[in-house]
Amino acid sequence: MLFLNKLLPVFVLPVGWVCLLLILALWRKQWWPVVVALLVLFVASVPAVASRLIGGLEAKFAAVPVAAAGPADAVVVLGGILGPKAAPGYVTNWSETSERYDGGVELLRTGRARVLVFTGARIPWEKRTTLEGEDLKAIAVRQGIPSDQMLVTREIGNTRDEARAVADMARDRGWRSVIVVTTAWHMPRAAQAFRQAGVAFTPFPVDFRCDRERSLSAVDFLPKAEALQMTETALREWYGYAFYAVFGDWGRN
Numbered sequence: 001m002l003f004l005n006k007l008l009p010v011f012v013l014p015v016g017w018v019c020l021l022l023i024l025a026l027w028r029k030q031w032w033p034v035v036v037a038l039l040v041l042f043v044a045s046v047p048a049v050a051s052r053l054i055g056g057l058e059a060k061f062a063a064v065p066v067a068a069a070g071p072a073d074a075v076v077v078l079g080g081i082l083g084p085k086a087a088p089g090y091v092t093n094w095s096e097t098s099e100r101y102d103g104g105v106e107l108l109r110t111g112r113a114r115v116l117v118f119t120g121a122r123i124p125w126e127k128r129t130t131l132e133g134e135d136l137k138a139i140a141v142r143q144g145i146p147s148d149q150m151l152v153t154r155e156i157g158n159t160r161d162e163a164r165a166v167a168d169m170a171r172d173r174g175w176r177s178v179i180v181v182t183t184a185w186h187m188p189r190a191a192q193a194f195r196q197a198g199v200a201f202t203p204f205p206v207d208f209r210c211d212r213e214r215s216l217s218a219v220d221f222l223p224k225a226e227a228l229q230m231t232e233t234a235l236r237e238w239y240g241y242a243f244y245a246v247f248g249d250w251g252r253n
Contacts, residue, residue, distance in 0.1 A: 058209065066106055
C-alpha cells in the first residue's frame with residue numbers, strides 16, 4: 001500500500017502526463033500530443049500557477065506565533081526532514097523541509113510542550129539503517145536538548161502512519177493534546193490524518209512558500225524549474241487526499 005501511495009501520483013503529475021503524451025505521439029505518429037505536452041509543461045512551470053496552487057494549501061492554516069502555540073503535552077515533528085545520511089563528524093544534510101525540526105525545537109525550548117516527538121520515518125526501499133527520528137534526536141542532543149525530553153515513534157512510512165503512531169503514543173501516556181509541526185503546504189493533509197486517528201492537536205505550520213502580499217509581475221508568467229517542482233508538490237498533496245479517500249483504512253498497521 002505504501003508503494004502505491006508513493007507510485008500512483010507519478011502518472012498524474014505534470015511530468016508524468018508529458019511522458020505519456022510523448023509516448024502517445026510516437027505510437028500514433030501524430031503531433032497534437034506533443035503540442036499538448038508542451039502546453040502542460042509550460043503551465044505547470046509558470047510561477048503564477050505554482051504559487052496559487054501551493055498558496056491554496058497554505059491558506060487553510062495560518063502561521064501561529066510561538067507564544068500562542070499550546071501549551072500541550074507534546075510537540076510532534078513530522079518526518080521528511082533529513083537528506084542523505086552524513087558520516088559521523090560531517091555536517092548534517094537537511095532537506096528543504098528542515099524548518100519542521102527548527103519549529104519543534106523552538107516550541108520545546110520555550111516551554112510550549114513538555115516532550116518533543118520525532119517520527120520514525122523510513123522508506124523501505126531507501127538504504128537508511130536507522131529511523132529518521134533517531135537521527136534527529138541525536139542531533140538535538142548534540143544541540144543541548146535533554147534526551148529524556150524526546151521520544152521517537154515506531155517506524156512509519158507516510159503521514160497516515162505518523163498520525164496512528166502518535167495516537168497510540170498519546171493513548172499509552174495519557175496525553176490530552178499535542179502540537180503538530182509540519183510544512184504549511186502539508187498541514188491540511190496532516191490535519192486530516194490526525195483527525196481521523198482521533199488525536200486532539202494544535203496545528204503549527206512552518207516554511208510558507210507563497211507570499212500573499214506580493215503582487216504578480218510579468219516575470220511570474222515565465223517558466224521556471226522551481227515553479228514546476230512547486231506545482232508537482234501541491235498536486236501531490238491534493239492527490240494524497242484522494243488516495244486516502246479511495247483506500248480508506250486499507251493498510252492499517
